[in-house]
Amino acid sequence: MRLFVFFMLCLLVLLQYHLWFGKNGLGDRHNLQEEVTLILENNSELRQRNQMMFSEIKDLKEGTDAIEERARNELGLVKEGETFFRIVPKED
Structure with a gap:
């Protein structure tokens, strides 16, 4: 009996x-749970970025306001009849 108990204890x-x-x-x-948590956080950030891109694409396809805003900001375009003023800050 002692041998059996010893064997079972060793097995345990x-x-x-x-x-x-x-x-x-x-x-x-x-370790795997930590990796999964990091991957899920990364996926969440990527989903938000994708949603912003899809919204911007939809806005560019459907509305002219976004196109006009991009033309003004990125290309420096001005509507006909408008005057463009550039304000240069003073150097100290």
Whole structure:
């Protein structure tokens, strides 16, 4: 009977060792959970960026306001009859 109890105790210790420190043990599980969290955060940021791009594309396709704004800001275009004033700050 003592031999059986000793054998079972050794088996329990061996299984616990594999659970805590072995391959695919609790340490690996914790590391994988951290990786999943980082990936989900990254995906969330990318979804927001994609949504902003889709909104901008939709606005450019449907409205002329966005096109006009881009032409003014990026290309420096002015409507007919408008006067463009550039204000230069004073240098100290």
